[in-house]
Amino acid sequence: xxxxxxxxxxxxxxxxxxxxxxxxxxxxxxxxxxxxxxxxxxxxxxxxxxxxxxxxxxxxxxxxxxxxxxxxxxxxxxxxxxxxxxxxxxxxxxxxxxxxxxxxxxxxxxxxxxxxxxxxxxxxxxxxxxxxxxxxxxxxxxxxxxxxxxxxxxxxxxxxxxxxxxxxxxxxxxxxxxxxxxxxxxxxxxxxxxxxxxxxxxxxxxxxxxxxxxxxxxxxxxxxxxxxxxxxxxxxxxxxxxxxxxxxxxxxxxxxxxxxxxxxxxxxxxxxxxxxxxxxxxxxxxx
Amino acid sequence: xxxxxxxxxxxxxxxxxxxxxxxxxxxxxxxxxxxxxxxxxxxxxxxxxxxxxxxxxxxxxxxxxxxxxxxxxxxxxxxxxxxxxxxxxxxxxxxxxxxxxxxxxxxxxxxxxxxxxxxxxxxxxxxxxxxxxxxxxxxxxxxxxxxxxxxxxxxxxxxxxxxxxxxxxxxxxxxxxxxxxxxxxxxxxxxxxxxxxxxxxxxxxxxxxxxxxxxxxxxxxxxxxxxxxxxxxxxxxxxxxxxxxxxxxxxxxxxxxxxxxxxxxxxxxxxxxxxxxxxxxxxxxxxxxxxxxxxxxxxxxxxxxxxxxxxxxxxxxxxxxxxxxxxxxxxxxx
Numbered sequence: 001x002x003x004x005x006x007x008x009x010x011x012x013x014x015x016x017x018x019x020x021x022x023x024x025x026x027x028x029x030x031x032x033x034x035x036x037x038x039x040x041x042x043x044x045x046x047x048x049x050x051x052x053x054x055x056x057x058x059x060x061x062x063x064x065x066x067x068x069x070x071x072x073x074x075x076x077x078x079x080x081x082x083x084x085x086x087x088x089x090x091x092x093x094x095x096x097x098x099x100x101x102x103x104x105x106x107x108x109x110x111x112x113x114x115x116x117x118x119x120x121x122x123x124x125x126x127x128x129x130x131x132x133x134x135x136x137x138x139x140x141x142x143x144x145x146x147x148x149x150x151x152x153x154x155x156x157x158x159x160x161x162x163x164x165x166x167x168x169x170x171x172x173x174x175x176x177x178x179x180x181x182x183x184x185x186x187x188x189x190x191x192x193x194x195x196x197x198x199x200x201x202x203x204x205x206x207x208x209x210x211x212x213x214x215x216x217x218x219x220x221x222x223x224x225x226x227x228x229x230x231x232x233x234x235x236x237x238x239x240x241x242x243x244x245x246x247x248x249x250x251x252x253x254x255x256x257x258x259x260x261x262x263x264x265x266x267x268x269x270x271x272x273x274x275x276x277x278x279x280x281x282x283x284x285x286x287x
Numbered sequence: 288x289x290x291x292x293x294x295x296x297x298x299x300x301x302x303x304x305x306x307x308x309x310x311x312x313x314x315x316x317x318x319x320x321x322x323x324x325x326x327x328x329x330x331x332x333x334x335x336x337x338x339x340x341x342x343x344x345x346x347x348x349x350x351x352x353x354x355x356x357x358x359x360x361x362x363x364x365x366x367x368x369x370x371x372x373x374x375x376x377x378x379x380x381x382x383x384x385x386x387x388x389x390x391x392x393x394x395x396x397x398x399x400x401x402x403x404x405x406x407x408x409x410x411x412x413x414x415x416x417x418x419x420x421x422x423x424x425x426x427x428x429x430x431x432x433x434x435x436x437x438x439x440x441x442x443x444x445x446x447x448x449x450x451x452x453x454x455x456x457x458x459x460x461x462x463x464x465x466x467x468x469x470x471x472x473x474x475x476x477x478x479x480x481x482x483x484x485x486x487x488x489x490x491x492x493x494x495x496x497x498x499x500x501x502x503x504x505x506x507x508x509x510x511x512x513x514x515x516x517x518x519x520x521x522x523x524x525x526x527x528x529x530x531x532x533x534x535x536x537x538x539x540x541x542x543x544x545x546x547x548x549x550x551x552x553x554x555x556x557x558x559x560x561x562x563x564x565x566x567x568x569x570x571x572x573x574x575x576x577x578x579x580x581x582x583x584x585x586x587x588x589x590x591x592x593x594x595x596x597x598x599x600x601x602x603x604x605x606x607x608x609x610x611x612x613x614x615x616x617x618x619x620x621x
Contacts, residue, residue, distance in 0.1 A: 054612065221612065227612065227615065
């Protein structure tokens with residue numbers, strides 16, 4: 001057996017509703033490394049892929065938001081375990097996509113896994129910092145609790161294809177939202193591989209849906225979609241962000257505007273709180 | 288085969304005369320069996336292939352808008368649950384009259400389909416709207432009751448004001464080969480649809496294709512029902528695992544076409560159960576147009592028995608008119 005093996009090239013696919021479809025449009029685009037060498041073909045998601053992803057996310061919302069916070073935390077931690085097992089693959093994809101040295105890419109992947117674990121811990125604690133027992137002038141308990149906003153469209157950062165992605169995605173689903181993520185256009189491969197991790201981590205299908213392609217093409221349809229409750233514009237440039245925010249106003253979506261981000265810094269709870277609603281109930285005191 | 292002359296609707300007096308010309312095949316149990324078993328066998332592969340091919344047509348933009356409005360106007364908006372209440376029936380009627388309150392150009396549905404005891408409620412709620420009340424009858428959905436009970440069930444619904452009766456055939460009798468019994472039963476129910484003023488409620492005959500086992504049986508029962516005077520033939524009750532499918536509906540459309548060619552009598556078709564998306568509905572409309580022609584593309588001759596289909600049609604309609612994808616928050620939960 002001296003002859004060399006035939007190469008087994010990977011077909012990167014979308015991740016929608018727990019399955020791995022090709023783009024409905026049949027389109028792909030070439031993904032290159034930082035030097036311009038071809039790495040793989042990634043699906044170029046279309047308007048209809050986005051539509052299907054929102055349907056899947058909506059379908060998954062009831063189960064995911066209704067799961068106990070403890071259970072969500074367990075599942076998120078499980079995702080971190082699976083990421084750890086695929087460390088080599090992510091290091092390679094990040095190094096190639098972002099033009100980092102192997103050791104720098106390894107540090108980025110480790111930071112991403114740690115961040116995932118960090119957010120996993122927040123699932124059953126966010127209610128304690130964002131909720132409250134409010135003092136009221138009457139014989140009532142007045143309790144504010146947090147509720148997930150719903151289906152959140154996430155335009156993932158363009159530059160940080162893995163740590164940035166984890167930093168925007170994990171807080172969205174930690175609180176019980178479901179997500180439709182548009183990946184970095186230039187280096188979508190870590191995000192598409194993340195889909196494979198999510199599919200094997202007890203995460204119900206549809207909670208996270210990953211679309212690779214152009215934010216400028218898919219974004220307007222997600223921003224205008226009446227069944228999307230919030231949109232994170234991190235991956236949009238200033239001009240696109242303004243247009244999308246205008247479109248999002250139609251059904252009063254929550255909008256998280258793009259800002260300068262340092263993905264290596266301590267994230268804080270901002271992103272967890274961005275896609276939460278507050279429910280306040282008055283309950284008679286039984287005395 | 289003699290020329291049938293001009294096409295006449297199944298509920299017209301002329302239709303009865305036309306059917307009388309076929310009296311020889313329904314003269315006796317043996318003659319009827321000979322006729323039904325003499326119908327050509329169904330080419331299952333060809334039928335499924337044809338249905339699949341017709342499902343690949345791309346219907347877009349203005350054609351899609353037309354199809355959506357047509358489909359909405361063909362819906363028999365249905366609630367057939369043990370838990371139905373007068374309030375729920377009234378709510379459904381209000382939805383049928385005005386499916387999308389945010390867009391008054393939306394057409395109304397064809398009929399509201401309920402159990403017999405809800406006919407009165409529905410009739411009052413729909414007063415003056417022009418929407419028909421359809422009632423299932425004859426011990427729906429199983430049909431396992433004695434004939435007098437079935438006839439009383441039917442007469443009761445007609446007396447309460449039902450415009451259309453959806454009866455189920457006795458599948459047990461059909462499957463054990465007692466065709467004449469099924470034939471006579473349909474005729475008796477048709478007679479029970481008559482009103483004192485001489486008019487009659489239209490009769491839809493439900494086959495329950497999912498229980499008939501073979502395509503040949505579906506073709507036979509289609510002919511049997513049309514010979515017995517069905518105004519509409521309907522695929523299924525919506526209460527079993529297999530309901531309307533494109534192939535078995537296509538088969539029934541072909542039977543209706545052949546029956547029209549043989550007798551000149553026009554019969555309607557109603558697929559029911561399992562049609563939930565706009566895409567599915569449009570596939571059925573394509574089949575009707577290609578098999579029977581434009582003449583059947585009206586609520587008078589083609590209906591959808593559905594409940595959740597309407598919401599999907601409304602969401603698609605909103606998408607076309609606003610350019611934005613809509614969602615379940617913008618339609619009512621039945």
